[in-house]
Amino acid sequence: MDTLTPLSNPTSPLPRLVRASRRGPVLHETPLAPAPDILGLNLTRGCGHQCAFCSVRASPNYPGDELVLFTNTVDLIRQELSGLKPRAVYLCPGSDPFPPYPTVQTATAEVVEVLAAHGVGSWLMTRGDVQVSILERLRPLADRMRFTIALPSLDARAAAMMEVNAAPPEVRLELIARLKDMGVAVQVALDPLIPQLNDTPEALNPLLDALAVRGVNSLTASYLFLRQNIVEQMRIVLPGDIFSAVITAYHDGPVLSSTGLAGARYLPRSRRQRGYATLMALASRHGMTVKVSALTNPDFSAQRPITQPAPSLLAAYRKSLGMVSA
Numbered sequence: 050m051d052t053l054t055p056l057s058n059p060t061s062p063l064p065r066l067v068r069a070s071r072r073g074p075v076l077h078e079t080p081l082a083p084a085p086d087i088l089g090l091n092l093t094r095g096c097g098h099q100c101a102f103c104s105v106r107a108s109p110n111y112p113g114d115e116l117v118l119f120t121n122t123v124d125l126i127r128q129e130l131s132g133l134k135p136r137a138v139y140l141c142p143g144s145d146p147f148p149p150y151p152t153v154q155t156a157t158a159e160v161v162e163v164l165a166a167h168g169v170g171s172w173l174m175t176r177g178d179v180q181v182s183i184l185e186r187l188r189p190l191a192d193r194m195r196f197t198i199a200l201p202s203l204d205a206r207a208a209a210m211m212e213v214n215a216a217p218p219e220v221r222l223e224l225i226a227r228l229k230d231m232g233v234a235v236q237v238a239l240d241p242l243i244p245q246l247n248d249t250p251e252a253l254n255p256l257l258d259a260l261a262v263r264g265v266n267s268l269t270a271s272y273l274f275l276r277q278n279i280v281e282q283m284r285i286v287l288p289g290d291i292f293s294a295v296i297t298a299y300h301d302g303p304v305l306s307s308t309g310l311a312g313a314r315y316l317p318r319s320r321r322q323r324g325y326a327t328l329m330a331l332a333s334r335h336g337m338t339v340k341v342s343a344l345t346n347p348d349f350s351a352q353r354p355i356t357q358p359a360p361s362l363l364a365a366y367r368k369s370l371g372m373v374s375a
C-alpha cells in the first residue's frame with residue numbers, strides 16, 4: 050500500500066491504492082463549477098478521507114476499500130485540450146486532489162502543471178494535508194491556481210469523527226497560511242454545517258477568529274444534506290445522543306433536488322436561513338463575506354441554470370474523436 054507518512058496520522062485504515070487506465074473522457078461538466086467555462090476532472094475514483102457526510106462515498110458504485118488512481122490522465126488531458134479551451138478545471142468534483150497518498154498528490158501536481166502549460170487554471174478543493182514538497186513544486190504556478198480549503202470546524206474531536214482521514218483543522222489552518230504566503234487565491238468552505246454541532250456562535254467564533262488572523266476574507270457555506278447511506282455513515286461515527294439530535298433536526302425538512310444533484314433531505318428552510326444569517330453576522334464582524342451555496346439550497350432562489358460548458362462544443366469535439374460522453 051502506498052501511504053503518506055507521517056503527515057496526517059490517519060485514524061482509520063486507508064483504502065488500498067490501485068492503479069487503472071481511464072476509459073472515456075477526462076474533462077466533464079460539473080454542477081460544482083460556477084461558470085460554463087469551468088470543467089471538472091476526477092484524478093481518482095474513491096477518496097482516502099472517508100468523511101461520514103460524504104455523498105460520493107454514499108453512492109452505490111463507490112469503490113469501498115479501494116482508491117483507484119487513473120494512470121493516463123495527463124495523456125488524456127493533452128488530447129482533450131487540443132480541441133477545448135476551458136478557463137479552469139475543478140479538481141476534483143468526486144474526490145479530493147490531496148488525499149494522504151504521495152503518489153496521488155504527485156499526480157495532482159502533474160495535472161496542474163499540464164493544465165497551466167495549456168493556459169488553463171486549476172481550482173482545487175481539499176480537506177487534505179498537502180505535502181510541503183508538492184506546494185514548493187506548485188509555487189511557480191501560484192497565479193494559475195485557486196484553492197478552496199474545506200474546514201467546517203476547529204474542533205479536532207469533531208473533525209476526527211466526521212472527516213476521518215482528512216488533515217486535522219490545525220494542519221488545514223497552516224495550509225491556508227502557507228498558500229496565502231505563496232500568493233495563491235484562497236477561500237474557505239464551511240462545508241458541511243451541521244445543526245448544533247458546528248453552526249453555533251460558540252463553534253463558529255473561534256474558527257472565524259483563526260481564519261481572520263490568517264487573512265481569510267471570503268467564505269462559502271453549505272448545510273449538510275441527508276440520504277439514507279449518509280445517515281448510516283453518520284450513525285457509525287457519532288455518539289448516539291448527537292446522532293439523534295442531528296437526525297431529528299431534519300425530520301420536517303424538505304426533500305429537494307437541484308440541477309446536477311440528486312434528491313436529498315435538507316434542514317427546514319427557515320432553520321437554514323437562521324443558521325446562515327447567524328454565520329453572516331458573525332463573519333461580517335471579522336471582515337468576511339459569506340456566499341451560500343446555491344447548489345445545496347435550491348429552494349432559496351429560482352432554479353440555478355445547469356452549468357453546461359458550451360455543450361455543443363464539448364459534444365461535437367468528443368464526437369469528432371469518437372469518444373463516449375461522460
Ligand code: SF4
Pocket residue numbers: 096097098099100102103104105106143144145176215
Ligand atoms: S474529502 Fe470530499 S470526496 Fe473525500 S470523503 Fe471527504 S467529502 Fe468525500
